[in-house]
Amino acid sequence: MTAERRSDLGIAGATLALAAAIAATALTFPAGQQDGDPGAALLPLLLAAVLAVLGATRVLAPLVVRSAPPPPEADGGPEEEPGPVLPVLGMLAVGAVSVWAMSWVGFVLGAALLLVGGALLSGERRWSRIALLAVLVPPVVYALFMWAFELRLPTGPLEAVLL
Amino acid sequence: MSGWLVGLDAVLSPDAILMIVLGVGTGIVVGALPGLTATMAVALLLPVTFTLDPLPGMMLLVGVYGGTLYAGSIPAILLRAPGTPSAAATVIDGYPMTRQGKAGQALSISLVASVVGGLTGTVLLALFAPQLAGVALTFGPPEYFMVSVLALAVIASISAGKLSKGLVSGFLGVAIGLVGMDPIEGFPRFTFGTTELSAGIPFIAVLIGLFGVSEALTQIAGNRRRRGAERPPVGSFSLGRGWLRRLGPATGGSSLMGFLIGLLPGTGGDVASYFAYNETRRWSRKGSFGKGEPAGVASAESANSASTSGSMAPTLVLGIPGDSVTAILIGAITVHGLQPGPQLFEGAPDLVYGTMIGLVLMNLAMLPIGLLGIRLWPRLTAAPTTVLWPTVVLLSLVGAFALRLNLVDVAIALAAGALGFVLTRGGYPLAPMVIGLILGPMAESNLRLSLIISGGSLDWLARPIPIAVMAVIVAAIVLTKLSTRRAMATPAGTAAEETPKDRD
Numbered sequence: 001m002t003a004e005r006r007s008d009l010g011i012a013g014a015t016l017a018l019a020a021a022i023a024a025t026a027l028t029f030p031a032g033q034q035d036g037d038p039g040a041a042l043l044p045l046l047l048a049a050v051l052a053v054l055g056a057t058r059v060l061a062p063l064v065v066r067s068a069p070p071p072p073e074a075d076g077g078p079e080e081e082p083g084p085v086l087p088v089l090g091m092l093a094v095g096a097v098s099v100w101a102m103s104w105v106g107f108v109l110g111a112a113l114l115l116v117g118g119a120l121l122s123g124e125r126r127w128s129r130i131a132l133l134a135v136l137v138p139p140v141v142y143a144l145f146m147w148a149f150e151l152r153l154p155t156g157p158l159e160a161v162l163l
Numbered sequence: 164m165s166g167w168l169v170g171l172d173a174v175l176s177p178d179a180i181l182m183i184v185l186g187v188g189t190g191i192v193v194g195a196l197p198g199l200t201a202t203m204a205v206a207l208l209l210p211v212t213f214t215l216d217p218l219p220g221m222m223l224l225v226g227v228y229g230g231t232l233y234a235g236s237i238p239a240i241l242l243r244a245p246g247t248p249s250a251a252a253t254v255i256d257g258y259p260m261t262r263q264g265k266a267g268q269a270l271s272i273s274l275v276a277s278v279v280g281g282l283t284g285t286v287l288l289a290l291f292a293p294q295l296a297g298v299a300l301t302f303g304p305p306e307y308f309m310v311s312v313l314a315l316a317v318i319a320s321i322s323a324g325k326l327s328k329g330l331v332s333g334f335l336g337v338a339i340g341l342v343g344m345d346p347i348e349g350f351p352r353f354t355f356g357t358t359e360l361s362a363g364i365p366f367i368a369v370l371i372g373l374f375g376v377s378e379a380l381t382q383i384a385g386n387r388r389r390r391g392a393e394r395p396p397v398g399s400f401s402l403g404r405g406w407l408r409r410l411g412p413a414t415g416g417s418s419l420m421g422f423l424i425g426l427l428p429g430t431g432g433d434v435a436s437y438f439a440y441n442e443t444r445r446w447s448r449k450g451s452f453g454k455g456e457p458a459g460v461a462s463a464e465s466a467n468s469a470s471t472s473g474s475m476a477p478t479l480v481l482g483i484p485g486d487s488v489t490a491i492l493i494g495a496i497t498v499h500g501l502q503p504g505p506q507l508f509e510g511a512p513d514l515v516y517g518t519m520i521g522l523v524l525m526n527l528a529m530l531p532i533g534l535l536g537i538r539l540w541p542r543l544t545a546a547p548t549t550v551l552w553p554t555v556v557l558l559s560l561v562g563a564f565a566l567r568l569n570l571v572d573v574a575i576a577l578a579a580g581a582l583g584f585v586l587t588r589g590g591y592p593l594a595p596m597v598i599g600l601i602l603g604p605m606a607e608s609n610l611r612l613s614l615i616i617s618g619g620s621l622d623w624l625a626r627p628i629p630i631a632v633m634a635v636i637v638a639a640i641v642l643t644k645l646s647t648r649r650a651m652a653t654p655a656g657t658a659a660e661e662t663p664k665d666r667d
């Protein structure tokens with residue numbers, strides 16, 4: 001089973017679960033108060049039915065659809081499998097931690113943490129380049145949003161000193 | 164004063180002109196970087212427009228859109244890696260030209276064809292949009308319901324070879340749009356008792372997550388295997404002798420086809436350029452297509468540029484996004500308290516007519532900016548992606564925060580990014596999701612209003628305009644399916660397998 005098919009099956013299962021949850025919740029919605037109005041449950045129930053059918057279609061896809069011929073290969077090479085998931089999970093974790101940290105250490109330090117973590121997870125190993133990125137980009141973005149676009153980003157002790 | 168004069172007056176302001184130039188320049192830089200799509204660029208710059216007036220903000224985004232679409236051809240021609248999905252068809256003849264030492268000529272053709280395609284599409288938009296808006300003003304809830312539901316069906320149908328995946332994506336977008344107060348009676352749905360969700364999930368945070376964060380995550384996952392693409396010699400930038408005679412018919416015809424395909428909701432520059440490329444090849448009967456034929460590059464590039472104007476038509480006339488980029492443009496308009504649709508032609512002529520005139524200026528600006536940097540742009544294809552993608556994630560999160568200065572929106576953007584990554588990995592297109600997110604609430608409120616007006620009867624379905632709209636869109640589905648199937652069955656389809664097409 002290919003990585004795409006595994007993801008496809010996971011999405012199909014989640015779609016079926018979502019359809020069930022939407023239907024169960026929508027059944028508790030009140031009927032419409034105006035004459036002719038089917039109420040707030042109409043679209044959620046229709047949507048739940050459609051999602052259930054589509055989810056089932058995706059689960060059963062290989063059984064009901066005769067497999068298509070393999071796609072032509074670029075330069076005769078094999079079809080590229082998607083990359084590893086671990087760096088992506090790492091990036092999401094670094095993003096969440098940085099955003100949480102920004103509310104008390106400020107934007108510049110939080111953003112520097114995100115950039116360092118992101119660059120390492122992307123495979124960057126030149127520390128000079130990582131340091132340059134972490135030192136230059138956050139203050140530039142902060143200044144740009146603060147003065148050019150008049151949008152106040154989270155401030156912390158470092159921003160207090162800089163300003 | 165007519166709408167055109169009001170628009171001209173507004174767009175000739177220094178702010179608007181500056182934003183066009185900045186937008187085109189930024190768009191070219193972004194488009195030249197492999198993997199950074201037009202949708203991502205426009206989504207990342209959307210928060211910048213919050214503090215601008217509506218027209219300069221729109222000019223910035225439109226400039227980025229046009230610039231990115233043109234510059235997507237640079238890595239397509241040089242590296243066989245389309246910078247944007249719309250440039251996938253450019254690879255077919257552009258890359259063989261590079262291998263023949265004619266990369267400079269291919270880049271020049273791509274620039275000129277993009278400008279001609281963009282100008283042709285804009286003239287057609289300006290001719291038809293005001294007339295179509297006049298017709299759309301007669302639309303009531305039944306007509307809008309039919310248009311929005313069937314537009315969703317068209318979008319799914321063009322998810323080439325992935326009908327059920329396109330539909331899943333579209334209806335997941337509708338599901339996200341359910342969160343919040345119901346549009347008729349204000350009953351809270353799927354809010355889990357929180358006040359943050361009672362106004363709904365912020366559409367712009369979802370957009371930024373889907374097209375900014377998720378693309379960066381996808382690229383980070385693949386980054387470890389892609390290292391150091393070789394940059395080939397570029398050669399002369401001259402168009403060659405008799406270029407107008409050689410390339411004129413292909414460019415003109417493809418511009419017209421690109422505009423018409425762009426009119427269909429959900430179709431973008433990728434479908435337009437494949438379709439036009441195949442038709443040009445069929446009509447020319449030359450055996451050199453696919454082996455470095457300059458008319459192939461001109462055809463693909465002019466069609467994808469013209470399709471931008473085509474996709475602006477349903478956006479401006481009906482408030483229905485023509486593609487994922489115009490969905491973001493709708494977000495940019497609504498942030499300023501305006502509702503896209505035919506009423507905007509009367510209510511905000513400076514914005515609507517100014518946008519159409521701005522499209523002309525944007526294309527005119529692209530020629531000198533593109534020519535000035537034509538030797539520089541190819542160097543951008545070698546930018547270090549290990550620092551690029553974390554920066555994209557940072558800018559996406561800043562953009563989501565800037566919307567309401569709220570960290571909840573940042574969390575939503577991260578969650579949407581994770582969802583987009585998972586869907587992309589499963590081969591699901593993202594564009595239907597964002598369009599479903601816009602069309603779902605529109606379809607629901609218009610359906611329920613139609614039922615309330617008719618006392619629960621479905622007689623309104625038999626009115627002339629709903630029947631006509633249904634017939635037009637069914638025809639569009641059939642035509643799009645046929646053209647997509649034909650496009651994918653040719654050597655163009657070979658290139659399609661290599662592109663990030665489904666991400667945009």
